[in-house]
Amino acid sequence: MNNTQPSSVAFFILQGLGSLGEKRMVLFVIFLLAYTIILGGNSMIIYLVLYTLHSHLHEITLGSPMYFFLHHLSFVDMVYTTVTIPNMLSGFLTDLKTVSFPGCFLQMYCFIHMATTGRALLTVMAYDRYVAICNPLRYTTVMTRPVRLLLIVGAWTFGAFFTLPAITMATQRSYCGPNVVRHCWCDPSSLRVLVCGDTQVENMVSLSSAVISLLTTGLLILISYILIVMAIAKMGTTQRLKAFTTCVAHLTVVNIVPLCALYIIVVLLLQVRIIVSVLYSVLTPFLNPMIYSLRNKELRDAIKRAFFKVLSNC
Structure with a gap:
């Protein structure tokens, strides 16, 4: 790589998992199926929460703040996977996958x-579970619509705050040839090795943003569940079981994310890192609708009602 003469890069070549050869078609089928389930499962949750139960039944079941946050999470998961998986699938079918310079940074940002x-x-959602279990009588007065909207805006602002610095710095740099990104999409660390010049500052900003965001959210979730456990310890057996049941789905998803993310940050073997990051980008959006629908009776009942309603209209 020539680090002295910057070139005007108009596009990048995504190398992805091209070294897998004939196994690419097997991966194509697996990820296509997973992407279909992700879109179908998360769309179903959004549809059920927003449209199917607008009657008084909606207010009793899927109208609670928990489902309000859940359908926003489903939307994020759909966008999250749509940014990467279709591009990756097309890469499995072609020997040369390219992405434009602006498109690469837009994909990275999203x-x-x-x-x-x-x-x-x-x-x-952890805070929502804390309020529901520790202050059940004040739940509806605390989690009002303005509060829910404020929490949603805060979540999106949090995401932008920890994304913009690294992306802004990356777009200001010059990139040298070869313009080959050794990943399935425009991954920041894979793109950074193509920069003309020193990237220590970008490395520190990117790593700091990732670690601080993980630690901040992890600490807040941990505090919420410590308070929840303390409240559950004072309950009777029946109440404990009910409180624990409401938290199982959320706890399952929460524990998957940081383990995969930390592995991606730490591991040095490029091929292993790519495979783990690809699985990570698919795993949680794939599991979210399945975990929440299987562990939640209200959501299961809503799915059955919607299914039978479709059959009755046929």
Whole structure:
């Protein structure tokens, strides 16, 4: 790589997992199926929460703040995967996958923003569970519509705050040839090696943003669940079981995210890092609708009602 003469890069070549050869078609089928389930499952949650139960039943079941946050999380998951998976799928079918210079940074911004916003929404949902379990009598007065909207705006602002610095710095740099990104999409660390010159500042800003956002959300979620456990300890057996059931789905999703994210940040083997980051980008959006629908009786009942309603109209 020539680090002295910057070139005007108009596009980038995404190398992805091209070294897998014939196994690419197997991955294409797997990820296409996963993407279909992600879109279908999350669309179903959004549809059920927003449209199917506008009657008094909606207010009793899917009208609670928890479902308000859940359908926002489903929207984030859909955008998060749509930014990367279709591009990756087309890469499995072609030997040469290119992306324009502006398109590359737009993809990078959306990917990081959605990932960080999704983590912030999980934090908001942890606070929602804390209020519901620790202050059940004040739940409806605390989690009012203005408060819910403020929490949603805060989650999106949090995502933008930890995304813009690194992306802004990346767009201001010159990039040298070869313009080959050794990833399935415009990953910041993979793109940074193509910069003409020293990237220590960008590395520090990017790493600091990732670690601080993970630690901030992780600490807030931990505090919420410590308070929840303290409240559950004072309850009777029946109340404990009910309180625990409302938290299982959220806890399952929350524990998956940081383990994968930390592994992606730390691991040095490029091929392993790419595979793990690809799985991470698919795993949580894939599991979210399945976990919440399987662990939540109200959502399961709503799915059954919607299904039978469709059958009756046929």
